[in-house]
Amino acid sequence: MSTSLRTEAGPYFGDFGGRFVPESLVAALDELTDEYAIARQDPAFAAELMELHRSYTGRPSIITEVPRFAAHAGGARIILKREDLNHTGSHKINNVLGQALLTKRIGKSRVIAETGAGQHGVAAATAAALFGLDCVVYMGEVDTERQALNVARMRLLGAEVVPVKTGSRTLKDAINDAMRDWVTNVGTTNYMFGTVAGPHPFPAMVRDFQKIIGEEARQQVLDLTGRLPDAVTACVGGGSNAMGIFHAFLDDPEVALVGYEAGGDGAETLRHAATITKGRPGILHGARSFLLQDEDGQTVESHSISAGLDYPGVGPEHAWLASIGRATYLPVTDDEAMSALRLLSRTEGIIPAIESAHALAGTLDLGKQLGPDATILVNLSGRGDKDMETAGRYFDLLDKGAAQV
Amino acid sequence: MSTETGTHPTSGMTSTVEATIIRRRSEGGGALIGYLPVGFPTLTESIDAAVALAHSGVDIIELGLPYTDPVMDGPVIQAATQQALANGFRLRHGFEAVAAITAQVNVPVLVMTYWNPILQYGADRFADDLVAAGGAGLITPDLIPDDAAAWMGASTRTGLDRVFLAAPSSSDDRLRQAVDASRGFVYAVSTMGITGARGDVDSAARVLVDRLRSVGSTSACVGLGISTPEQVREILAYADGAIVGSALVKALADGGVPTLAALARDLAAGARDLRPASSAPTR
Numbered sequence: 001m002s003t004s005l006r007t008e009a010g011p012y013f014g015d016f017g018g019r020f021v022p023e024s025l026v027a028a029l030d031e032l033t034d035e036y037a038i039a040r041q042d043p044a045f046a047a048e049l050m051e052l053h054r055s056y057t058g059r060p061s062i063i064t065e066v067p068r069f070a071a072h073a074g075g076a077r078i079i080l081k082r083e084d085l086n087h088t089g090s091h092k093i094n095n096v097l098g099q100a101l102l103t104k105r106i107g108k109s110r111v112i113a114e115t116g117a118g119q120h121g122v123a124a125a126t127a128a129a130l131f132g133l134d135c136v137v138y139m140g141e142v143d144t145e146r147q148a149l150n151v152a153r154m155r156l157l158g159a160e161v162v163p164v165k166t167g168s169r170t171l172k173d174a175i176n177d178a179m180r181d182w183v184t185n186v187g188t189t190n191y192m193f194g195t196v197a198g199p200h201p202f203p204a205m206v207r208d209f210q211k212i213i214g215e216e217a218r219q220q221v222l223d224l225t226g227r228l229p230d231a232v233t234a235c236v237g238g239g240s241n242a243m244g245i246f247h248a249f250l251d252d253p254e255v256a257l258v259g260y261e262a263g264g265d266g267a268e269t270l271r272h273a274a275t276i277t278k279g280r281p282g283i284l285h286g287a288r289s290f291l292l293q294d295e296d297g298q299t300v301e302s303h304s305i306s307a308g309l310d311y312p313g314v315g316p317e318h319a320w321l322a323s324i325g326r327a328t329y330l331p332v333t334d335d336e337a338m339s340a341l342r343l344l345s346r347t348e349g350i351i352p353a354i355e356s357a358h359a360l361a362g363t364l365d366l367g368k369q370l371g372p373d374a375t376i377l378v379n380l381s382g383r384g385d386k387d388m389e390t391a392g393r394y395f396d397l398l399d400k401g402a403a404q405v
Numbered sequence: 406m407s408t409e410t411g412t413h414p415t416s417g418m419t420s421t422v423e424a425t426i427i428r429r430r431s432e433g434g435g436a437l438i439g440y441l442p443v444g445f446p447t448l449t450e451s452i453d454a455a456v457a458l459a460h461s462g463v464d465i466i467e468l469g470l471p472y473t474d475p476v477m478d479g480p481v482i483q484a485a486t487q488q489a490l491a492n493g494f495r496l497r498h499g500f501e502a503v504a505a506i507t508a509q510v511n512v513p514v515l516v517m518t519y520w521n522p523i524l525q526y527g528a529d530r531f532a533d534d535l536v537a538a539g540g541a542g543l544i545t546p547d548l549i550p551d552d553a554a555a556w557m558g559a560s561t562r563t564g565l566d567r568v569f570l571a572a573p574s575s576s577d578d579r580l581r582q583a584v585d586a587s588r589g590f591v592y593a594v595s596t597m598g599i600t601g602a603r604g605d606v607d608s609a610a611r612v613l614v615d616r617l618r619s620v621g622s623t624s625a626c627v628g629l630g631i632s633t634p635e636q637v638r639e640i641l642a643y644a645d646g647a648i649v650g651s652a653l654v655k656a657l658a659d660g661g662v663p664t665l666a667a668l669a670r671d672l673a674a675g676a677r678d679l680r681p682a683s684s685a686p687t688r
């Protein structure tokens with residue numbers, strides 16, 4: 001490959017990206033863009049972030065080979081990148097530590113965040129506690145109910161959690177309310193966006209804060225197996241854990257990149273969140289990308305058992321990678337994800353987040369296609385603790401009438 | 406009105422919106438611009454409500470197209486547009502409403518819309534259909550001139566107005582860009598925030614209009630948070646127009662067309678003669 005795919009820095013990735021926002025936000029986006037451009041050249045910023053990764057998050061995260069799970073995937077070699085072992089339980093911490101450091105540089109005292117599964121909200125509340133920042137997290141009312149444990153975690157960490165009651169009352173509406181807060185309080189407030197979507201500079205900046213996943217994993221797999229993996233897989237909600245692990249491999253054309261979207265009841269039904277598979281280009285939350293929409297350009301509500309993937313949009317860099325054929329995106333249903341969640345739990349003693357279980361389910365299929373000589377690197381983006389209530393109900397694991405008090 | 410024309414350098418065609426604003430200015434007041442969403446509480450009632458605005462002294466109608474993700478809107482307009490969507494609002498109802506309103510009253514109708522519905526419809530096709538319906542142009546709250554190439558082309562070709570926003574946080578370069586790109590007027594956002602009535606209109610609005618003047622604006626209208634005749638009068642002392650949204654939507658929601666019309670008449674009185682009864686304006 002003569003040109004590098006790793007140098008894209010926005011605002012556009014091919015036809016995708018941009019800044020479709022109210023003029024009131026442009027000054028803040030410009031400030032963030034400029035401050036980030038300076039910070040990323042500053043060795044002191046990089047050093048401070050690396051030290052936090054090491055002594056607070058527990059990076060580098062390890063890789064774990066899972067042969068008993070792999071036996072169900074046609075015998076392909078499967079290696080997990082263990083972002084579930086990070087402090088706070090997912091990859092989201094990588095991004096918020098970077099953005100919190102940036103907030104400190106800009107001199108703002110309040111941060112806001114949106115959250116779906118609650119993992120980004122928990123990570124944001126954690127970073128806010130660590131840095132002494134005021135923190136407000138917007139969360140759709142539907143999600144505050146299905147991820148009640150994470151609401152409690154955020155509150156314990158000192159954040160205010162605002163249940164969003166408008167629209168579909170999920171992640172998309174939480175982002176709308178966070179944007180409204182930001183427009184109003186932009187003088188004191190930084191918006192710590194949780195994924196690689198939104199207006200420039202978020203897609204490129206969040207990717208940069210997450211690309212450590214793939215940079216570590218690429219070397220770890222080389223050290224373990226002596227060669228690059230045949231495929232790298234991840235679940236795709238907004239797309240941050242997937243961009244994080246894909247990015248280091250973009251210029252390795254022999255490595256297939258596969259993102260698994262939430263297929264809900266099935267991508268052929270109306271209840272799914274398979275944005276790239278079933279959507280078409282349009283604008284949502286400040287960027288041009290694929291989205292689920294009706295004929296009139298109204299955003300359509302997504303559905304997934306996994307709150308973190310229940311989003312009708314996707315980051316513009318993924319839309320671009322799909323459009324140039326560098327990455328492939330496939331749907332995985334609720335049921336497929338849940339059985340992969342149980343399979344990993346029983347074969348390897350690792351309970352994944354339901355989000356990450358989508359990547360595992362897709363990898364079971366991919367392994368059968370690629371055969372026993374293949375090596376597949378899977379991003380295990382988070383752990384399943386937050387999902388025990390959903391899993392308990394799904395698998396009927398809870399004793400009748402038992403209530404936790 | 407025949408001799409007063411707001412002509413635009415790039416198209417040479419007259420903007421009826423700008424001409425209306427100039428006429429109101431020359432009469433010693435300023436333009437009152439009233440916002441209502443299409444389809445709230447129903448399509449028919451929203452048309453009747455807009456017609457009532459025109460009969461009650463509103464000079465320019467801003468007709469909002471309901472959208473699922475209205476990031477610039479506060480609770481009142483969100484609730485109204487969400488109801489319109491739940492009632493089955495479709496984009497074609499927007500053209501039907503513009504045509505029905507302009508058939509009944511002689512006021513310019515601007516459509517306020519987030520960008521994705523236009524992008525999906527096709528900017529050129531939308532512009533043609535809006536012209537056919539008798540619409541005057543678009544107000545685009547989430548489209549900045551930087552990313553507006555398709556709309557610049559379609560509006561120039563068809564002579565439609567294009568109203569971009571200017572904010573207190575905008576740099577001088579960005580204000581100049583908004584003024585140069587806009588036609589009809591520039592929408593000066595009174596405060597850092599979203600739509601919704603406020604007790605006081607920010608002093609930031611006056612500063613912003615002064616800054617817009619200094620980069621060449623001859624047609625600057627202030628919106629966000631305006632709800633009373635006193636606020637309209639205060640704003641028109643320095644701006645060319647005052648835009649009222651949430652207060653009108655709330656009046657329509659609370660008391661139907663009669664309550665809406667009564668508020669519009671009061672606001673229009675505030676927009677007419679700006680001189681206090683006893684003395685000349687102090688500035």
Ligand SMILES: Cc1ncc(COP(=O)(O)O)c(C=O)c1O
Nearest residue numbers: 119237238239240241308355382
């Ligand atoms: C564990 C985990 N994985 C994945 C996601 C999806 O986000 P993204 O696609 O940005 O990685 C989430 C979001 O909450 C999550 O908690």
